[in-house]
Amino acid sequence: MQEQPYEPPVARVREEAPRILVVDDDPTVAEVVAGYLDRAGYAVDRADDGPTALTRAAAHWPDLVVLDLMLPGMDGLEVCRRIRGHGPVPVIMLTARGDEDDRILGLEVGADDYVTKPFSPRELVLRVESVLRRSRPADTGQRLAAAGLSVDPSARRATKNGVELALTLREFDLLSFFLRHPGRAFGREDLMREVWGWDFGDLSTVTVHVRRLRGKVEDDPARPRLIQTVWGVGYRFEPTGAEADHA
Amino acid sequence: MQEQPYEPPVARVREEAPRILVVDDDPTVAEVVAGYLDRAGYAVDRADDGPTALTRAAAHWPDLVVLDLMLPGMDGLEVCRRIRGHGPVPVIMLTARGDEDDRILGLEVGADDYVTKPFSPRELVLRVESVLRRSRPADTGQRLAAAGLSVDPSARRATKNGVELALTLREFDLLSFFLRHPGRAFGREDLMREVWGWDFGDLSTVTVHVRRLRGKVEDDPARPRLIQTVWGVGYRFEPTGAEADHA
DNA sequence: CTTCGACGTCCGCGTTTCGTAAGGAGCGGG
DNA sequence: CCCGCTCCTTACGAAACGCGGACGTCGAAG
Structure with a gap:
């Protein structure tokens, strides 16, 4: 065939x-x-x-x-x-x-x-x-889950290890995007375009929202495991929650 | 081309x-x-x-x-x-x-x-x-691999024998370039143009970065196997890892 | 009208990375 | 064996970058 x-x-x-x-x-x-x-x-x-x-x-x-x-x-x-x-x-x-x-x-x-x-x-x-x-929902992937995080786009609810997360609109969209594209690195401009829908703008906005999201999602926001920083590039969502390199 | x-x-x-x-x-x-x-x-x-x-x-x-x-x-x-x-x-x-x-x-x-x-x-x-x-997003995308080295451009990660390498932005770009053009020799000016995007500049910059990359990639940085020096010309990535020197 | 939360912006700080310089080692030709 | 050129190695200052904290605005809720 x-x-x-x-x-x-x-x-x-x-x-x-x-x-x-x-x-x-x-x-x-x-x-x-x-x-x-x-x-x-x-x-x-x-x-x-x-x-x-x-x-x-x-x-x-x-x-x-x-x-x-x-x-x-x-x-x-x-x-x-x-x-x-x-x-x-x-x-x-x-x-x-x-x-x-x-x-x-x-x-x-x-x-x-x-x-x-x-x-x-x-x-x-x-x-x-x-x-x-x-x-049906299995194929359409209605619900996103990885590393103890779970996001229901239609209900606009997100949980971490079963406990509900109080995310704002932007934080939710940001997390959803990360869950939809695990393991890939995105520049701030990419995120600004994909999540915000803007083609320009202050990129520090992205930085700040990533920080706020980390504060709610990471166990230790000071040492992020899920949303990792890629120096000089942007951020990457790590579905395994593997520790980032620190030499 | x-x-x-x-x-x-x-x-x-x-x-x-x-x-x-x-x-x-x-x-x-x-x-x-x-x-x-x-x-x-x-x-x-x-x-x-x-x-x-x-x-x-x-x-x-x-x-x-x-x-x-x-x-x-x-x-x-x-x-x-x-x-x-x-x-x-x-x-x-x-x-x-x-x-x-x-x-x-x-x-x-x-x-x-x-x-x-x-x-x-x-x-x-x-x-x-x-x-x-x-x-394991390392398996996704067009991934470059040779001689135990593996580079995932979209995730912006590189591994050596399965262990993650902590590369900086320039080091990553340099290694990616080498992996994309295995076996070919490049002058420092070529690398400066292709990797840095500059048409001029201090060529020792390339030298230093090659050295730093060797330090993270080579088993024995003092005797490089992967990134070899072509005397009077520049550098060449040897995908086989064959020894150049036999002293 | 007041209060509160979300959001975008700005600033100072610590860290990482980068480019350059300078001395030493290695290679090749005479 | 010596000399000149090339490459290696190290070190350091500067710039870039990311982070955290804080502020002002806006709109919704009280």
Whole structure:
């Protein structure tokens, strides 16, 4: 196969209904499942064997795959592997029995959840919602965390080792930026542009805000571990919290 | 002109496999997880409860910890706190349900990422790689390396055999230039122009900085192997580290 | 109107880094 | 072996840089 572009196919526009690919060779099962998912507001695509599933997935990359373990021709596990080879996608496996071996097997191949037949379509819908809910924020990286620091951009809240930090607007934006770009050195001008949105201005402003942020974030603000000074250059956020060099 | 894509001319330094400590009381889960991580090329260590985890961590400090939130005896959060108390280490939390509260809690206490059961081991491996990549930014970007030396321009850090070098701005720029143009001889005027950006000036400035750089980079600064003197011409960076003199 | 917090600016201080100078050692040619 | 040129080494003063403290302003809250 071709080298897939860096952009994983899971990227999805918020407004569109999640696309779900249902793979099952039993028309009855597929019909029922598809019907329920459709009524639940999902865009459903169907395939009744392995090769078709791969084609459908390639044509319209799904947000989630409901996959029967038992398929004619190509094994469900194999289909799962193949699809996963094209990009990360959540998979819910349908298995005949609540067999422990199947469970392990399914999980090993990369299923995110599994449902045993006979199952209630209602339960499947719940699982689908659950898995999607799980995978959504994971991929979008809603929350930033490193070195005991955690930042929730949407809630505009930040914590350090579980305790809430009282950050001002600028401090919060600054910390968010650092968490989004760990390990890289930024000049004051860069920060001024990226965080403040200014193309000019007194660069000491940046210095002062870094100091204030350190005062709230660092264990010992006098000897910063997280936000390190790069002499003559600017600052760098160290996600490991490793000690800076002092020769 | 010859800004050709840089090919490291020399074998890489010892790149030990990252050590990962897996903490889970469920033997099945631990086995599967450890197996996947092992196959992914990591050195895996295991512990099935909190105290053991702390002991293992103390014996062999891991590069990353995969930690079950639910543990007999000591809570996963507590274990996380304790381990973090000993030193900075990335943590990936495992939890039973996709409970949003647990997720927030885990991240706030210091986890760097979060995976909910049931999870695909494949996803876990991806998370592990992601977190390690975040924590070890030395692996990112176009990084220059040769002869045990490594320079990351974006992070503005340089290492020698894995140990961080405390270079000043000029020293860093000088070393970067040498690494970008291995095996070629440059006059002091060239270096002055390329590294300093000056078209004139005291050339002894270059001499002194080369010396200072040698002092930090060479094993034996008195007998330089990496930055060699080309008599009557200037200097040359020898990526092989081959000895010039054989007296 | 007063109080308070956030924010940008300014100033003095200690530290780090840089450039230059000067003496000594090394190399090469005669 | 000697001499001239080049390079090494060390030292030092000056400049640059970052830090901490403090002040003035502005807007929101009381």
